[in-house]
Amino acid sequence: MKNLKINIWTGILDIVNCVLFAVSWPVIFSTAASDAFGGTNLTSGTGTFFYIMAAIGIIVNVIALIQSKQHSISIFGPVLGIIGSALFLLSAAMAFPAIVVLIVGTVFIFLHHPSKNAKAVN
Numbered sequence: 001m002k003n004l005k006i007n008i009w010t011g012i013l014d015i016v017n018c019v020l021f022a023v024s025w026p027v028i029f030s031t032a033a034s035d036a037f038g039g040t041n042l043t044s045g046t047g048t049f050f051y052i053m054a055a056i057g058i059i060v061n062v063i064a065l066i067q068s069k070q071h072s073i074s075i076f077g078p079v080l081g082i083i084g085s086a087l088f089l090l091s092a093a094m095a096f097p098a099i100v101v102l103i104v105g106t107v108f109i110f111l112h113h114p115s116k117n118a119k120a121v122n
Contacts, residue, residue: 057085080105
């Protein structure tokens with residue numbers, strides 16, 4: 001079974017997104033507090049960064065899903081990556097469930113299991 005580079009990069013991006021999603025709340029809250037007391041308006045830009053990373057995560061996971069399907073690799077990991085990124089994109093309030101789903105998805109992406117309907121090649 002050949003390891004796809006897109007799956008490796010998708011797994012790495014999902015790990016990065018897990019870290020970003022974990023720090024998103026403290027960063028957004030501290031930026032909001034800074035805006036309230038300092039008169040700046042940085043909160044929307046900070047929140048937008050996290051949402052852009054979630055959107056990139058969805059796009060990369062969709063590409064990994066298509067490539068995995070074409071190479072008869074299990075699509076369970078990319079599907080969980082799409083769901084995890086979509087949870088955060090839906091609302092940053094879902095950061096914790098998104099992190100859990102992304103971690104499980106990353107494990108399955110790195111495993112590179114053949115799909116159930118893959119034909120054995122000698």
